[in-house]
Amino acid sequence: MFNKHSRIYIAGHTGLIGSAFDRVLSERGYTSLLKRTHSDLELTDSIEVDRFFEETKPEYVILTAGKVGGIHQNQATPATFIDTNLSIQLNVLKAAHRAGVERLVLFGSSCMYPRDCPQPMAETALLTGHPEPTSLAYAISKLAGVQLCHAYNKQYESKRFIPVIPNSAYGPNDNFDSGVGHVLSALMARMHHAKKDGLDKVVLWGTGSAKREFIHADDIAKAVLHLLVMPELNIDFPVNIGSGTDYEIRELAAAIAQTVGYKGALEWDTTKPDGAPRKLLDSGRLRDTGWAPDVEFKDGLADTYKWFLTNGLGREG
Template sequence: MSNTSTTPLINPSDRIFVAGHRGMAGSAICRALQRKGYAYILTATRQELDLEDAVAVRAWFEANKPQVVVLAAAKVGGIHANDTYPADFLLQNLKIQNNVIESAWRTGTRRLLFLGSSCIYPRACPQPIKEEYLLTGPLEPTNEWYAIAKIAGIKLCQALRIQHGFDAISLMPTNLYGPGDNYHPENSHVMAAMIRRFHEAKNANADSVTCWGTGTPLREFLHVDDLGEACVHVLEAYHVDLYEPNQHLNVGTGVDLTIKELADTVARVVGFSGEILWDVSKPEGTPKKQLDVGRLSALGWQSRIPLRQGLDRTYREFTQTYQ
């Protein structure tokens, strides 16, 4: 991997298309780009552009000619959603990725950043997880459909780079939280689900809250504004050699905690003082998932928002939106 380039790989005058700009990750990336002075940010709502429609996506790219693309659009969800809608998670994500990445390449986009997920790695791989552990073992069954789609996106970027010299790079975030998260009672990720559950329990003066599993799995959490800053940093600085075997980069804090510790922290932030119960009949995913972020750190980037500070901010934002 090359070190930080002395010449930025993107410029303030570039037209930058952020696909999925209304989502949690996409909106954070837009905020980070604006803070850094990038003024020509292209966006399209789902009503304006269906990313699953290959013909529409190609026409949009032909008309708008973005010079830089950030692909943050995806169908996402927690364990329940992945288990309930496996075909949706695989088909929709494959369509979105293939359409955007291929159209960007064919219409002359200079640089593309594809956002994946830490769930791409094998369930039982060594910890912390290095980029080279990709495809070294079986995936976690509770999110394999989403993971397979994201692996396909990584490999499509790599294949286009090798065969056609297309400057497509990939960033694999750990578990995200923050403004714009999905707080659906069944289809949300663990952090958002806990915030909503403890908030509703506090308001109802409930004696207890029941969480899934044993509380023992270890997870790492990154505030989405940290992710936004990481994306801009990588777009500006990460130059990858053509045949480098591991072209994607992990992004996270490098620090994890148990789900039980997370539940205790969320309860304190929310102000819920009741008992926390655990339903051990429910699935809880892989036992530990902590990313090795050494390669990104070597490029000069590290997360800046501690978990408790980020949770305080997130809960304030939640109470302003979900009353």
């Protein structure tokens, strides 16, 4: 049973979501957290992964490690996205199965849903249409991970492998590189530097009309812990994790400008892609179990910018 002495491996503990688990679990008194940096353990190497599981014998695995990025990087390096994510998922799930882990949580992505999906997007809509082309390789790799969980659970008649689908995460330890980061963190870094450099305008990609849902990484960690402590998982997989509110990108940009204190103009380059028109998750499955997010968006932005000022300048390209 999941408890404060369970051996819990956080794969990707230095990243955005992984660091939230490290922070939340430590604050709650969990004492046996297994953590390895990328230089310590190469998750795309099956031999290294097998050796790690044999030596440490984790009881629970939280698989947040993977290759992520924004539209530009997805378009520029699709082979890297699909190869890296498939390799990590295959290696970790195979090793976890052989090691007899109690439960493993794998992170999917809202990119897996059809581009023109009914809103809000329910888990039953997966595989009913084509994902957004600008992030197709990443979406396919994450779909494969979710199906891998289903396959293990079905073949071995268990619910040990838990696929979850968070929407756009943000918070401390995000990647603020405007070339590879996600929209929120990239915009925050750009507007910070525009303010610092005294620029009178910032030009942003797309029309600004696409809508996105954002959820603080701490809320994602707490949602997964909510699932892990449940004695019986009487819930269908996968499970969406969302805040329940989405914003047009132009609204997001205005909110970030206010948080940062940037007062210049925001202009839109409509020759650049918007990505999917809207991605709002239906998190009813999870909410029906008693979970709800805690972090208000305005507070989350302020928390993220505070972290950026102290630490994030070193996480830019």
